[in-house]
Amino acid sequence: xxxxxxxxxxxxxxxxxxxxxxxxxxxxxxxxxxxxxxxxxxxxxxxxxxxxxxxxxxxxxxxxxxxxxxxxxxxxxxxxxxxxxxxxxxxxxxxxxxxxxxxxxxxxxxxxxxxxxxxxxxxxxxxxxxxxxxxxxxxxxxxxxxxxxxxxxxxxxxxxxxxxxxxxxxxxxxxxxxxxxxxxxxxxxxxxxxxxxxxxxxxxxxxxxxxxxxxxxxxxxxxxxxxxxxxxxxxxxxxxxxxxxxxxxxxxxxxxxxxxxxxxxxxxxxxxxxxxxxxxxxxxxxxxxxxxxxxxxxxxxxxxxxxxxxxxxxxxxxxxxxxxxxx
Ligand code: CP
Ligand code: NVA
Numbered sequence: 001x002x003x004x005x006x007x008x009x010x011x012x013x014x015x016x017x018x019x020x021x022x023x024x025x026x027x028x029x030x031x032x033x034x035x036x037x038x039x040x041x042x043x044x045x046x047x048x049x050x051x052x053x054x055x056x057x058x059x060x061x062x063x064x065x066x067x068x069x070x071x072x073x074x075x076x077x078x079x080x081x082x083x084x085x086x087x088x089x090x091x092x093x094x095x096x097x098x099x100x101x102x103x104x105x106x107x108x109x110x111x112x113x114x115x116x117x118x119x120x121x122x123x124x125x126x127x128x129x130x131x132x133x134x135x136x137x138x139x140x141x142x143x144x145x146x147x148x149x150x151x152x153x154x155x156x157x158x159x160x161x162x163x164x165x166x167x168x169x170x171x172x173x174x175x176x177x178x179x180x181x182x183x184x185x186x187x188x189x190x191x192x193x194x195x196x197x198x199x200x201x202x203x204x205x206x207x208x209x210x211x212x213x214x215x216x217x218x219x220x221x222x223x224x225x226x227x228x229x230x231x232x233x234x235x236x237x238x239x240x241x242x243x244x245x246x247x248x249x250x251x252x253x254x255x256x257x258x259x260x261x262x263x264x265x266x267x268x269x270x271x272x273x274x275x276x277x278x279x280x281x282x283x284x285x286x287x288x289x290x291x292x293x294x295x296x297x298x299x300x301x302x303x304x305x306x307x308x309x310x311x312x313x314x315x316x317x318x319x320x321x322x323x324x325x326x327x
Contacts, residue, residue, distance in 0.1 A: 003325040007117040008125045010110070010132045011172045012198070016206055019176055023142050026314070026321035033068065033317070040070030042327060045101040050076045050083060050092075051127070052107035053234045057271065057315045058127045058135065062104050065320035074100070093119035102327055108235055123326040125319075130235065133165040136270050137173035138318035143311045144179075144225060147266055152178035152207060155262075157223040159184045159216060159251040160295055161244070163191050166229040166270055171210065175199035178206040184219035186247050216251055223261040227268040228253050228295045245289055253296040258305065267296070267306045275301035 001021040011019065032039050049062050059075065066073045076083070083092050089112055096103050097120045105113045106127035117124035126134055145151055156174050158167055162183035168191050174181035181203070183190055190196070190212050200210045213219040220226055228251070231244045253267060274282040274294035286292060300306065 001325075004327070005123060006326050007120075007123055008134060008322050008326060009113055009117055010126065011134045011137055011169060011176060014176070016176045016178075019138070019141070019173070022138055022318065022321045022325060023145065025325055026138065026142055026318040029068075029320045029324070030314075030317040039068060042066075042324065043070035045070070045327060046072040046074070046099070047102040047104065047323070048074050048076060048096050048100045049104045049127070050081070050106065052078050052083070052105075053128065054078065055106060055127070057312055058104075058106060058319075061135075061316040061319040062125075062127065062323075065316050065323060068320060069324060071101075071323075089115045090119040092116070093124075094121075097121040102323060123323075125322055125326070128165060130233070131165055132169045132172075133270070134169055134173075135315065135319050135322060136166070137169045138322065139311050139314035140170065140227070140268060140270070141173055141177060142314045142318055143268065143307055146310070146314075147307060148224060154179045154224045155182070155222055156180065156225045156227065157182045157184055157219050157261075158227045158229075159219070159253060159257075160228045160248055161185065161189050161231055161233070163189050164229070164233050166227075167191055168195060170227065171195070171199050172202070175202035175208055175210060176206060178203075178208040180209045180211070182211040182213050182219050182223075184213045184216050185251060186214060189247065216257055217260050220257055220261040220265075223265050225266055225268055226253050226258065226261055229270055230272070230274060231295055241285055242289070245285075245291075245294075248295070252294070253300050255297060255299050255303075258300055258303075265305065267300050267303070267308070268311055269296060269301070269306075269308045271308055271312055273301060273308070 102123045104125045104127045110129040110131040156179045162185040231248045275298045277283045277286045
């Protein structure tokens with residue numbers, strides 16, 4: 001498998017075999033890291049991390065993965081560079097390509113990271129856009145594979161805002177890798193029809209399936225995975241909270257909903273999560289609307305069925321695999 005010089009912009013660009021290769025490589029790196037086996041064969045290379053939105057997991061994963069591989073890292077924060085304000089994406093891509101061996105980009109529209117990649121002469125990795133979050137999906141697939149020993153045939157239910165980055169890219173990842181994916185949401189929060197149609201074709205090839213369902217109790221019967229994400233994503237205005245809560249409250253992952261699922265079902269979330277009122281946004285929204293949690297109950301988040309911190313750790317191992325494979 002040769003993925004050298006490839007961009008990693010969305011999973012639609014990768015075949016199931018290539019995705020499996022990345023998952024296997026991530027497992028190998030994870031094993032090496034746990035055993036303390038050095039793997040710094042990328043010494044002398046440098047990467048740039050562009051973050052136009054904030055991050056904990058993705059930034060830390062790229063930085064630690066790069067250090068483990070022997071590489072130098074520059075972090076460009078949402079305000080500290082010329083990008084967008086004084087310098088176009090096309091110019092930034094050409095400047096950074098002369099200095100760095102790879103570029104990570106987190107920001108707004110998918111078209112921005114696609115443009116960056118078009119002008120860059122080094123690999124570009126998508127660290128989250130409004131439409132897709134492909135490195136997160138690799139971590140999620142690795143976590144599912146570790147927990148269940150397989151991907152194919154797993155019943156994967158995503159509840160909440162299914163038309164944004166997480167819903168979209170989980171649907172693509174599941175369709176490629178033969179999982180049975182259900183988007184469970186009100187109709188207006190279903191993924192776009194054009195993407196659903198593409199994923200249905202991919203699922204037909206992989207042996208998986210795509211289902212759109214509005215009833216959460218029905219959706220989670222025989223589910224292996226219940227997955228959710230925040231109801232309002234980075235970059236969306238605060239004014240949408242009220243409408244979003246009204247629409248998505250029935251899709252909150254509760255203990256009761258977990259009890260309808262298979263007895264071995266796990267809870268997943270890309271994080272950060274509003275499972276209590278111990279965050280600034282969680283507190284202000286929770287108090288305003290009289291709730292003690294948003295998309296998931298604290299008791300589910302903290303339960304034995306929750307694998308959210310395994311997912312978070314796997315961000316680092318899978319991002320390392322993406323960089324190592326493409327550099
Ligand atoms: N899941 C995820 O991308 O987290 P961060 O926003 O902290 O990077
Ligand atoms: N949908 C969320 C994902 C965060 C990892 C957001 O875009 O804010």
